[in-house]
Amino acid sequence: MIHPAKQILLWLFFCLILTACSSVDPDVKRTRIDEFLNYQAQLNKFNGTVLIAQGDKILLTKGYGYRNVENNVPHDTSSVFQIYSITKTFTSTLIFKLIEQKKLSLTDPLNKFYPAFPNGDKITIEHLLTHTSGINDDSDPNAPPTEAYRVARFGSNTPHFAPGEGWSYCNGGYQLLGYIIQKVAGMSYEQAIRKNIFQPLGMSHSGFDYTALSRPEKSTAYRVFTNNNKQIAVLYDSAGPFSAGAIYATTGDLYKYYRSFRTHQIIGARSQEMAFAPSKTNDGYGYGWQLKKETMQPTVVSHSGGAAGFRSNFAMIPGEGICIIILNNHENANPEYLTGKILEILHDKPVELVPEVTLKPADLEKCEGAFYFTKPRQMMAYTSVVDGRLAIDVDGQGKMILVAKDANTFIQDEAHAELRFTKEAEGVYTALEVDQGVFQKMGGTRIESAWGIIGDATPKGWDEASPDLKLTEQKQPPGLWFIENVVLKKGEWKFRRDNSWNTNFGDNEPDKMLDANGRNIQVEGGVYDITLDLTDETKPRYTIIRKN
Structure with a gap:
């Protein structure tokens, strides 16, 4: 009989072979x-x-698609992108650099820098890094993005939880870290990042003020990107995201950044080990880094970045010398999904590309509609045709293209889902079955989707128990909804789809152009005709006409 210890060694040897x-x-x-x-x-x-x-060797570096569609400029490895929240990893790295220089400590309380900040004696640098401070960073979108405003506003907001007792992703916490860096380093946040990270690593194509960037390598940001419709996104001034999301970069510069973690050029091994460790209340997030650990697999250390016009991901497995950098200049992409699939290929796993069947418009029309699900939770799925393919929007999260296997079966690989439309009646399918394999199976029923209004200006108020005041859709053109002679009180109101906050519109400016999850619309008492114009879904707008 072989000794158990030798059995283990033989098994390990066999696995290596x-x-x-x-x-x-x-x-x-x-x-x-x-x-x-x-x-x-x-x-x-x-x-x-x-x-x-x-294995610390570049396997693939390449551009796909267009840096600028209007001028027919293709992407190449020199393309520059806004990377948004990947910026948080730079803020984290610089914080650890300052800790190594004995200028900061993870246990330093917030009131060391802002003596009047409520609960500032209990909120620490560690809490800010790990999103466990409990700070509520809600702010007025029209307010100036200044240190004074943010400190006062964050301090006056009701906290989400006591420091260290929960987890809530907090851009405001990282903005506070940026201000603290300025105080400790004695220079602006931008200067500190350049001096301590960009310049030592030779990251000469990276910077901050993307809106003012005039280099030809600058990628145009698209909020809509379909075959027939491409619309340029409105970008933020860099003072807005600041140390939570202001950096722009190239894949080549980010690879230099990755190499610094292999060589400990910027921060030492102990600091890096701490940065990549999970927080006390969230195994999936460390000290400025997202962490993904699966059974019998090494931890993927990463951070994604996504907002107006861009979706990106920066991922690494330091122990294997694996680095995956994905920079994308539209809002359709799911770079975390792309990263996962690329990792499967790197680990010698098969990745199937589903053969696509081209469907006739009549086949697609049968699948268009709104489907209501009750399990595992209440949710809505909206299907529509985009670029001759079926797309699905679940609870207002945005349209995702489906790949057709046949006339009524589709694949949405990002969700590991197969969708099958069933029970045809009067020329349409009335049921939708979703199979996510070992994850779950669920079924939805077609409903008549409608828009409505809700608010204390309406007779129903903000009451969730009763249906919203329903709008009627005109037959031609589709997408034009209206309600006439509605009596409103002085107050506020919003548009909602199917009595759900998952899809709602307000008006931030106000300018009669609607904003998803926007601010409540103010109104004086009177009798009104209201129109919701969704004839161009990318530019929703409304009219409200007082009749007395």
């Missing part, structure tokens, strides 16, 4: 990744640049 024998040639991996990304680009689910390294 099996791994060595099954390892796929790098050229094959490169081809598979390239095919996968081209497939995603054809679906308008990716448009940007990637850099992928394994």
